Amino acid sequence: xxxxxxxxxxxxxxxxxxxxxxxxxxxxxxxRHGESEHNVARDLFNSEPAFWENLxxxxxxxxxxxARGLEQARQTGVALAAFPKFDVCIASxxxxxxxxxxxxxxxxxxxxxxxxxxxxxxxxFGHLQGFHWDEIKAKFPEQFEFRKRDGxxxxxxxxGQSFLDKMVEVRLFADKLARKWAGKRVLVVSHSGxxxxxxxxxxxxxxxxxxETTHIPNCAVQEFRIDCSERPAGKLKLARQDLVLYDPTLxxxxxxxxx
Numbered sequence: 001x002x003x004x005x006x007x008x009x010x011x012x013x014x015x016x017x018x019x020x021x022x023x024x025x026x027x028x029x030x031x032r033h034g035e036s037e038h039n040v041a042r043d044l045f046n047s048e049p050a051f052w053e054n055l056x057x058x059x060x061x062x063x064x065x066x067a068r069g070l071e072q073a074r075q076t077g078v079a080l081a082a083f084p085k086f087d088v089c090i091a092s093x094x095x096x097x098x099x100x101x102x103x104x105x106x107x108x109x110x111x112x113x114x115x116x117x118x119x120x121x122x123x124x125f126g127h128l129q130g131f132h133w134d135e136i137k138a139k140f141p142e143q144f145e146f147r148k149r150d151g152x153x154x155x156x157x158x159x160g161q162s163f164l165d166k167m168v169e170v171r172l173f174a175d176k177l178a179r180k181w182a183g184k185r186v187l188v189v190s191h192s193g194x195x196x197x198x199x200x201x202x203x204x205x206x207x208x209x210x211x212e213t214t215h216i217p218n219c220a221v222q223e224f225r226i227d228c229s230e231r232p233a234g235k236l237k238l239a240r241q242d243l244v245l246y247d248p249t250l251x252x253x254x255x256x257x258x259x
Contacts, residue, residue, distance in 0.1 A: 023178050023233040025186045027084075028224040030195050031076065033092075033100040034069030035218045035251075042132065056130040060122060061094045068250055072219040073100040075246035077107030080187070080221075087184040089114045092121040092191060100219065101189040112187070119173040122191040126160025153207040163193065163210065170197045192216045198224075202236045217251060220244050 038060075041052040055063065065073065080086075086108075091101035093116045105112045128136060128143065137144045147155040156162040177186065190198075196213045200206065202224055216222075221243040228234035244251070 020232050022183050022226055022228060024226045024236045025177055025181045025184050026226050027185045028177065028188065028236060029080075029083075029086075029186070030188045030190060030198055030222045030224070031100065031104070032192055032195055032216050032218055032220050033094075033096040033189060034065045034072040034076075034103070036063050036065055036069055036096045038063045039069075039218065040066055052132060058130075060125065060129050063094070063096055065096050065099045069096070069218060070099065070103055072246045072250050073103035074107060075250070076219045076221070077104035079245035080104060081108050084185060085110060086112055086187045088112070088181065089187040089189065090117050090120065091115070091189040092194075093118055094121055094191070097121075097189045097191065104187070104189070117173065117176075119169045119176070120188055120190040120194055123163060123166045123193050124160040126157040128157040128160065151207070151211075153210055163197065166194065167197050167201070170194065170201055174201060195222060198222065199238060199241070203238055214242070217242060217244055219246060 037055060037058075041048075041055050044052070089101050089105055089112050091097050091114055098114075098116070101114050105114060128140070131139070133144075143157065150156075150162075153163045156165065188198075192215075195216055196210060199213055199222060200210045203209070221240070222238065223240040223243065224236040225239045226234040227237045
């Protein structure tokens with residue numbers, strides 16, 4: 001590239017250089033945490049309501065994995081050991097994601113640094129944290145109606161975040177990925193709603209596409225790879241989705257509160 005001559009060309013020069021090489025990680029694998037106590041409690045809300053009640057006063061960040069969830073994470077780590085080496089693991093600071101990240105990293109044949117990043121944490125549910133939507137309809141009918149009016153993507157619970165709010169954080173995290181990990185292989189451990197927003201961002205769809213995104217199983221892997229076929233800077237594209245790398249019987253029903 002010839003040396004810039006004018007002041008304007010000199011100002012643009014760093015950006016031109018940046019656009020001649022890959023801007024994104026070579027591969028980004030995003031994993032949902034393993035089965036959590038909250039996941040089981042939600043499924044058993046009608047049959048074992050006491051389990052849900054016991055979790056109501058537990059901070060969302062402190063919800064832990066079940067024994068099944070830990071085994072899902074361990075087996076996922078065994079499978080990921082056969083993948084090309086990761087350069088870093090970035091995890092939500094919540095206990096269930098940290099447990100998942102540590103269980104995966106513990107099965108790899110090399111040391112993998114785990115970085116904690118609040119930008120990939122769960123969406124904040126605010127004052128409605130710990131309430132099932134059946135309870136919200138009965139106890140907070142006004143909020144239930146607001147959610148119907150605004151829709152799942154735009155509704156912001158009192159003291160919490162909408163998915164649109166959370167998308168701002170996902171975009172900030174994507175910028176950090178480009179700054180720190182361009183050309184590298186990155187593993188992220190996060191939450192279902194946040195992962196759906198990753199898919200929305202890199203697949204370039206908005207509210208309708210987000211709402212159509214299918215359920216993401218516990219410990220399922222979404223694999224994004226850089227595609228430089230259209231421009232040197234490239235873009236991340238979803239190569240494989242919802243990869244379940246553990247024994248499928250670990251996701252079997254029915255569950256019990258002790259699962």
